[in-house]
Amino acid sequence: MAGRGRIKEKGGLSVKIVSYSVAIFFILTSIVPLLWMISSSMKDNISIYKFPPTWVPEVPKSVSVTLNYDGTDLKKEDYELDAMEAIWFTWKRMQNEAVGAMKITGVKDGVVVYKASMPAYKFTVGRSEIVPTMIATHATMKNKLQKIRDRKLTTFDYKGDGGEYSGDTTIPEALPEQATNALKWLSESKVVKGKVLTIGEVKDWKRLFDNYIVLWEMTGGSESKTGSTTYGFPHFLINSVIVTGVTIILQLIIGGTAGYALAHLVKSKISGWLTLFFVATIMIPEIAILVPLYLTMDKLHLVNSLWGIILPHTAWGIVIFLFKGFFEQLPGELLQAGRIDGANELRIFYRIVVPMSAPIFTVVAVMTFIAVWNEFLWPLVVARTQDVWTFTVALNDFQQRASLGANVIMSSLVIATIPLMIIITSCQKLIEKGVSFTGLKG
């Protein structure tokens, strides 16, 4: 650098300064929203709706309580009921505070009888059904017990004789806020039978990823009021992967063969007309044929199926155009040599042409991936039932569900970003090549 820069230019420095600052400005301002997305995705249900917001999500705290049952005579069901009351009713009192998880240990005569625990996202899921009001009686919890079991909201692990209890037996004097509140309610309550032996609060960083777990746990029942089965976010992601994957395969086969035929197999006059036939469709906007395409799919009985989403993607003029342009540059001698050796055209195509054309196949695959993965309008129209939604349609639906907070939505966005992020960072070279094919060569 020093050698080449011998002649000092006027304006050289200012160009450098402006160039770097513009680049850094745009990059930083576009990365800030991404960081905000990640930060929001790790916040709990309370702090996500706090103003002013914070950048670093707070590590959730889990409250653990040990209840002493000395001098009581309870059966397994009674213990379970008591544990559920201790967890749900206490949490209901603290629902506006950021509690990450609650753990209850039941002890009788120095022996562990049961352990029960519940993370925050399960409380969020079940809150509206299990504890809709502040009323805390045995009768209400008895009614809800079966529901808690069915939905696996709270884990209850009955030990009977689970070995000697070796934890603290005194309540610490200086308690953190959440634990103080929990203790206050538990000791005043006449519902919970166990007496508080000790109580504590620890930071639990694993609870930072609760919002991601929620996305997985949505399967089956979280929106059960509507009566239809619901699917977790992975289901929609898999749909998207299938749609994108099959589209790429079909495009490579259909576009590749057609492009090759146009370049080498048919007379130039026919080839010219056919190329026009294919490439002119770039002019037909998706929205202009949206309705008739939907009706066509309806006639083919492909509405509400993944094939309905995939098949229209087999007709992209740009793909045929790219393939034809690439195959035209292949040396004709090589193909002639193959013909003279007596290979038929099909054999020539897949033994000679395809191995030589890896660049165009990968470029088309990557460009298709980006376009189809992002697609929203067509899946929205043709996938009317949940089981065939792609993740883009699902995301749009999530934002309208009252039960999902912004934190869960942000975590779904983070997950949806990962596959595309992998493709874009690992295929940067191919994308640059593809961009210069489509944007420039023309």
Place this chain on the structure above:
Amino acid sequence: MKTAIDAQQQPRVKVRAQNGFRLKINWTGIAFLTPAVVCFLLFKYYPLIQAVYMSFFDYKVINPPGKFVWLDNYKYLYHSTEFWNAFKNTFAFFFIYFVLTFWVPIVQAVLLNEIKFASKTLRSLYLLPTAVPAVAGYLLWKWLYNPDYGLLNYLLHFIGLGPYGWLNDPATAKWSIVLPGVFATGMGMLIYYSALQGIPSENIEAAKIDGAGPWRRMRSIVFPSLKFIIGIQFISFICGVFLTFDPMYIMTGGGPANSTRTLSMLVFNSSFKEFRFGVAGSISFVMFIIIAIITYVQIKVSNRD
């Protein structure tokens, strides 16, 4: 896909007549082309004709095609305030996208071209926001715009402004929908950047020798060499904006007070919400004609150059 112009740029290479093999019936050629031809007929040309056909009917899905109404759907559009409002909105969006986003990748690419150190890293960083799927990006921005808990109002709060209901106010809704586009220009930047790599270095060297400083070179050599690609990008930009649907649908759903309802949204609503397929067909056809005219003008202009 995006460019309607690519059609006219197909290389007019004459395929050499190859002896002998052409005389037989070209079964492989037919086999290779049939799937593509069928797909294009079925998923492009048939729907297009169907769209035009539908637009002359009071189309009924149950008992197609319903009553033949000749030009009534078009007359309806002509007298419909909804249609003209959407038309106006579409052009307003076109203007806003132009002001906010169109020039961004050009500036980014021209300036990045001056950077030698870490240019590959900068390019990857430019591409990074592109990794957020478009729908996810709009949802993210909707959250940033949130009047109560959003980051933008929080930042404004530092300088004593806000809170604003960015997407709830007809005055700002359009601009707020377009703004995310400023930060997702990675692909466009790459297109211009790769075009700049094609400038012969002799031209630059010659200008250097003639005493042109870097700013002057940028103005007289680098930027003019982009003219052609800017023209192409401009056409695909017009078509792209004209057909934009996702951000309006996701961020505002056409509101507030119909201020973000575009023609694309109108097609979607009149067909899949109101089930007036005939009207939707006529709007589609009007849009197709406009796109075709734009493309035609572009072909004429670029042929003249």
